[in-house]
Amino acid sequence: MPGTGEILDVVDASDCVIGQAPREEVHVRRLRHRAVHVFLFNERGEVFVQKRAAGKDTFPHRYDSSASGHLTSGEAYDACALRELREELDLTIVRSQLQKQFKIEACERTGGEFVWAYSVQTDEAPHVNPQEIESGAFWSLAEIRARLVTHPEEFAPGFAAVFEEFDRRKLWPVRPEGRASSRP
Numbered sequence: 001m002p003g004t005g006e007i008l009d010v011v012d013a014s015d016c017v018i019g020q021a022p023r024e025e026v027h028v029r030r031l032r033h034r035a036v037h038v039f040l041f042n043e044r045g046e047v048f049v050q051k052r053a054a055g056k057d058t059f060p061h062r063y064d065s066s067a068s069g070h071l072t073s074g075e076a077y078d079a080c081a082l083r084e085l086r087e088e089l090d091l092t093i094v095r096s097q098l099q100k101q102f103k104i105e106a107c108e109r110t111g112g113e114f115v116w117a118y119s120v121q122t123d124e125a126p127h128v129n130p131q132e133i134e135s136g137a138f139w140s141l142a143e144i145r146a147r148l149v150t151h152p153e154e155f156a157p158g159f160a161a162v163f164e165e166f167d168r169r170k171l172w173p174v175r176p177e178g179r180a181s182s183r184p
Contacts, residue, residue, distance in 0.1 A: 010033060
């Protein structure tokens with residue numbers, strides 16, 4: 001968010017730290033940096049989709065991953081994913097519940113971010129932080145797919161990249177009866 005004073009690690013094309021800079025500078029100069037996206041699944045295999053708060057410096061009022069955010073300087077990807085779940089959704093998840101899925105290389109679509117994508121499935125209800133999130137709800141995979149096609153402008157580009165990679169790799173959770181969730 002604007003004026004947060006966050007210091008981020010600036011990284012090279014191999015995701016190795018080459019320096020630090022304030023978040024605002026990283027975004028203005030389009031420097032490579034690090035982020036996480038976490039998909040929270042409920043017992044029906046639906047994904048919690050958040051609508052970003054109005055005060056966000058990038059993509060306000062757009063739909064995004066359940067929890068996402070930048071790694072602060074010196075922070076590890078896993079620690080950031082757990083922190084973002086606490087900060088944005090008031091969920092205290094232990095590391096063993098968090099599934100590290102894949103990494104997306106820094107590109108224009110991710111805003112110059114190297115992104116590690118995670119998933120977690122829990123019965124614990126999320127409670128959105130209104131400073132970070134305008135609203136949120138569980139959506140079926142079919143609904144997300146359809147809206148990405150019909151209204152792509154409603155979504156943060158990083159979310160679309162992560163969702164498409166989850167879909168391509170078929171990383172959706174398996175429901176108790178053994179069927180993948182919400183597959184058309």
